[in-house]
Amino acid sequence: xxxxxxxxxxxxxxxxxxNDLQQLPYIPKSKQFKKGQPIIGMGQVCKDIFFVxxxxxxxxxxxxxxxxxxxxxxPESWIVSDRSSSYFNQSGDYFIxxxxxxxxxxxxxxxxxxxSEISKIYxxxxxxxxxxxxxxxxKRINLLLSATAEQRYLEFLKVYPNLSLRVPQWMIxxxxxxxxxxxxxxxxxxxxxxxx
Amino acid sequence: xxxxxxxxxxxxxxxxxxNDLQQLPYIPKSKQFKKGQPIIGMGQVCKDIFFVxxxxxxxxxxxxxxxxxxxxxxPESWIVSDRSSSYFNQSGDYFIxxxxxxxxxxxxxxxxxxxSEISKIYxxxxxxxxxxxxxxxxKRINLLLSATAEQRYLEFLKVYPNLSLRVPQWMIxxxxxxxxxxxxxxxxxxxxxxxx
DNA sequence: TTCATTTCTTACCATACATCAATGCACGAT
DNA sequence: ATCGTGCATTGATGTATGGTAAGAAATGAA
Numbered sequence: 520x521x522x523x524x525x526x527x528x529x530x531x532x533x534x535x536x537x538n539d540l541q542q543l544p545y546i547p548k549s550k551q552f553k554k555g556q557p558i559i560g561m562g563q564v565c566k567d568i569f570f571v572x573x574x575x576x577x578x579x580x581x582x583x584x585x586x587x588x589x590x591x592x593x594p595e596s597w598i599v600s601d602r603s604s605s606y607f608n609q610s611g612d613y614f615i616x617x618x619x620x621x622x623x624x625x626x627x628x629x630x631x632x633x634x635s636e637i638s639k640i641y642x643x644x645x646x647x648x649x650x651x652x653x654x655x656x657x658k659r660i661n662l663l664l665s666a667t668a669e670q671r672y673l674e675f676l677k678v679y680p681n682l683s684l685r686v687p688q689w690m691i692x693x694x695x696x697x698x699x700x701x702x703x704x705x706x707x708x709x710x711x712x713x714x715x
Numbered sequence: 716x717x718x719x720x721x722x723x724x725x726x727x728x729x730x731x732x733x734n735d736l737q738q739l740p741y742i743p744k745s746k747q748f749k750k751g752q753p754i755i756g757m758g759q760v761c762k763d764i765f766f767v768x769x770x771x772x773x774x775x776x777x778x779x780x781x782x783x784x785x786x787x788x789x790p791e792s793w794i795v796s797d798r799s800s801s802y803f804n805q806s807g808d809y810f811i812x813x814x815x816x817x818x819x820x821x822x823x824x825x826x827x828x829x830x831s832e833i834s835k836i837y838x839x840x841x842x843x844x845x846x847x848x849x850x851x852x853x854k855r856i857n858l859l860l861s862a863t864a865e866q867r868y869l870e871f872l873k874v875y876p877n878l879s880l881r882v883p884q885w886m887i888x889x890x891x892x893x894x895x896x897x898x899x900x901x902x903x904x905x906x907x908x909x910x911x
Numbered sequence: 912t913t914c915a916t917t918t919c920t921t922a923c924c925a926t927a928c929a930t931c932a933a934t935g936c937a938c939g940a941t
Numbered sequence: 942a943t944c945g946t947g948c949a950t951t952g953a954t955g956t957a958t959g960g961t962a963a964g965a966a967a968t969g970a971a
Contacts, residue, residue: 693860884916
């Protein structure tokens with residue numbers, strides 16, 4: 520419960536000084552989530568931002584055929600939220616749940632608004648982070664438009680190093696937009712290549 | 716050169732009052748671009764935002780095999796920019812060019828920063844617009860992960876109504892992540908279905 | 912207009928990935 | 942240990958989309 524990662528985030532990424540922190544309405548606490556436990560469900564309006572102190576979350580949608588599509592993973596020190604829902608007050612299109620037992624800091628609207636009021640730096644960093652998010656999403660779109668399953672898998676390994684062992688393969692497959700069977704074959708091919 | 720759409724944008728979408736406008740360092744002018752003319756090239760650092768007063772732009776990247784991938788189209792009153800490049804001062808990953816003869820308002824860093832300083836509403840709207848952008852990108856990823864070429868084409872028709880006749884089919888195909896030949900076949904199938 | 916170039920369509924075959932089904936393996940519950 | 946359940950692998954086959962090539966149609970230039 521030490522919230523080390525979160526403190527680093529507040530200082531380094533968010534840019535909030537100790538002085539700023541004292542002006543906030545409250546200091547966020549973390550919540551525990553068990554493996555498999557939902558953090559938000561589809562259809563809920565979600566105004567919170569989730570900071571992952573420890574563990575691993577995933578954000579995904581479920582399409583008409585009932586198939587899960589994983590938008591992204593969030594390991595330690597990453598942030599997730601259903602921004603579409605939070606900003607437009609519409610019911611969200613996404614689920615978030617825990618892949619591992621996780622410790623998550625929940626930042627609600629009040630906290631975020633207060634931090635934005637208090638600190639220009641926070642505002643700017645927030646904006647920058649959003650731009651970075653857009654950058655990543657566009658890159659993902661590019662890959663989905665043009666890359667093969669193998670290329671997308673290799674990119675996944677780059678974007679999420681160390682995650683390939685923590686995430687079950689069928690989830691990775693879902694993230695890549697292929698079936699678990701296909702991913703298995705891709706991995707087999709890659710293994711073959713590396714022995715040559 | 717009346718900049719009607721742009722004025723509507725400044726008032727309605729950006730939320731800048733007449734008073735705000737007078738405080739700005741300058742009032743942006745529009746530039747003309749001929750069909751096919753580049754607006755920014757890959758590798759350039761781009762700190763500008765482009766508002767389309769009239770005409771039609773596209774944003775795209777070019778992958779290793781030299782294939783163009785269209786990220787999105789921007790008809791009248793839409794905005795494009797290479798946000799990844801503008802915010803991180805890195806060379807951009809994208810091209811923007813004109814699909815039709817176009818009239819484009821170029822908003823540079825100075826303008827955007829000034830407007831952000833002057834108006835809290837502008838800042839908030841800007842932020843909201845970014846969130847909306849993220850929402851759209853995520854939706855696009857979802858489609859690319861799970862939908863067939865036909866479903867993606869139907870979605871394109873919804874997102875960009877009236878554009879299917881203005882954009883050459885090979886560009887639509889590029890946006891959808893399929894070949895022009897496949898799009899041709901998809902359209903044929905759809906026509907067949909509608910006659911029954 | 913006429914000619915040249917680009918875009919669209921169609922046909923045929925190739926390929927990547929999906930689907931289905933069977934098997935094996937790991938891990939937790941009892 | 943034993944069973945059950947979910948996950949990963951493998952093979953056989955199906956299907957959507959890609960690649961190539963040719964001709965038709967549209968567009969643009971002279």
